[in-house]
Amino acid sequence: MVNRLRFASGLLSSCAIAAAAVWPLQAHAIFGDDEARRAIIDLRQKVDKNQADAAAANAEAREGSAATRRSLIELSNQIEQLRAELARLRGQNEQLAREVSELQRLQKDVQAGVDERLRRVEPLRIEHDGQTFNASPNEKRDFEAAMDLLRKSDFGPASTAYSSFLQRYPSSGYTPSALYWLGNAQYASRGYKDSVESHRRLVREYPDHLRTPEAMLAMANSQFELKDPRGARKTLEDLAKAYPNSEAAAAARDRLARLR
Known part of the structure; x- marks a missing residue:
């Protein structure tokens, strides 16, 4: 321009x-x-x-x-x-x-840690010896540890493990089973008097438990070992009367027949 x-x-x-x-x-x-x-x-x-x-x-x-x-x-x-x-x-x-x-990675790590801690304390649904109940993961672990010792025939350590379990978890759903196996471990260790007391507690506190007839039969065996035939006979008679249809009652009747 x-x-x-x-x-x-x-x-x-x-x-x-x-x-x-x-x-x-x-x-x-x-x-x-x-x-x-x-x-x-x-x-x-x-x-x-x-x-x-x-x-x-x-x-x-x-x-x-x-x-x-x-x-x-x-x-x-x-x-x-x-x-x-x-x-x-x-x-x-x-x-x-x-x-x-x-932050997302940290959140995932924190959530994983929380889930893991919850798994450690969150009650588990347990079915054992005909009973259904809730138990903590630690409770289940300790009971199974005692059972492992019994299966290995480590009767002394097994007796200690069951006794410790009963003290640690006094209201556990495993209690009747723990009493039964404690009595058997004590019997195997020749602790007959302690075995009688463990089985007698099971009979007294859990009369409807499926292990109770077997506990009465085992209690009579301990009484025989303690040279208490009258007490053993009474136990066998009570067993046959209270649980007539059980296998333990059939064994008790056979034992009573041999004692006559």
Whole structure:
């Protein structure tokens, strides 16, 4: 645009000069000297005005171009600032994503730990010797540990394990079974008196337990070992009377028949 204005201004100046050169000749031919001078002055004023207008247009164009350049520079700076801000936000977003991932991992670890602790203390549903009851994981573990000792014929340690179990879990659903197996372990260790007491407690406290008839038969065996035939006979008679349909009662009747 600036170049076009400069070209127009030059063209007007050239035309004005040419006209001024030719005009006096024509003016002498048509007008007088005064009229010719006035015409030349008017023409020069027009040329000067055109040149001034062209100069103003050039200045305005230059000023507009400078403003445009400043606007472009400012826009470029703003774009760079936005890019820098975007890069910063992306970095923050990546950091936040890593932190969230780490928190999620920690949450999973904590939840796994809580679940594990709950499994250690949460009651288990147990079915044992015809009974259904709840027991803690530790309770189940200790009872099974005592049973393992008995299966290995470690009767002394088994007796200790059952006695410890009964003290540690006085209200356990395993109690009648623990009493029965404790009496058997004591019998196997020749602790006949202790065996009688363990089996007698089972009979007294848990008369409906499926191990009770067997405990009475085992108690009679201990009484025989203690040289108490009268007590053994009484136990066998009570067994046959209280649990007539049990296998233990059938064995008791056979034993009583041999004693007659």
